[in-house]
Amino acid sequence: MIDTRELYAPTLLYVVGPPAVGKMTVAYEIAQRTGLKVFHNHLSIEPALRFFEFGSPPFVRTVSEFRSRIFTEVASSNLPGLIFTFVWAFDLPSDQAELEHYATPFRSRGGQVIYLELSASEEVRLERNKGELRLAEKPSKRDLEWSQRNLLELDRKYQLNSNGEFDERADYLRIDNTELSADTVALRTIEHFGLGWQISE
Structure with a gap:
């Protein structure tokens, strides 16, 4: 088996x-x-929530240290890299x-650090907030009334x-995916950043 460390520096895709x-x-x-591994932000958030209140000092320390x-x-x-959602x-x-x-x-390690930014209308995001995969992977979002309220509050606050x-930066890609499938966005991102070398036959 080929050690990918001999061929590529690791990729970090935000x-x-x-x-x-x-x-x-x-x-x-x-x-x-x-072949990049997914580390969505709730993989660190959900375990910490079992013990500590969101945003509390021990919660923040636990999440930060785990990440x-x-x-x-x-x-x-020897992994090719990581995708982190944030x-x-x-x-x-x-x-x-x-x-x-x-x-x-x-x-x-000389790896590349690249950014994909997604944007979509609030109406579409409120609908996606109820998505099956989202609720399966993020138990704290299953309280839909709270989750919707939190989404709207974050939109207003930040x-x-x-x-x-950052549109002129070579390491940055911004896509409005209001009407695009995840598959389309993924292929566009792979092509833009030249990640095709990691695709296995």
Whole structure:
């Protein structure tokens, strides 16, 4: 078996955007075609919620330390890389600092760090908020009344899309997927960033 470390530096793909925009679904479609592993943000959130209140200091520490360990271990392994989904509040410098922190082990190995930003209308996202995969993977979202209210509150409180701020960057791709399938977005992303080399026959 070929050790991918001999051929490629690890790839870190951030899939960012507001709640229920389709980040996780797109991530799984990309993973199917590239071999990259999916680490959606609720894989760290849901276990911590069993013990600590969301946003509390022990919750934040637990989530941050778990995420950091996964990023470090994947970057130093023979895996081709990682896809991480994240609700990025662009008006919070701490969110950008967090993403840079997680990227450090990938950059230190000469890996590429790339960004896919998704946007969709609020109406479409409210519908996707009830999606089967979303509710299966994210138990805390199954309280639909709370989940819908939280989505709307986050939309009002934070800037959850870049509004074109990074469009000139080679490491950044922004797609409005209001009317696009996850499959279409995945293929467009793979082509844009040249991830086809990871597709196995």
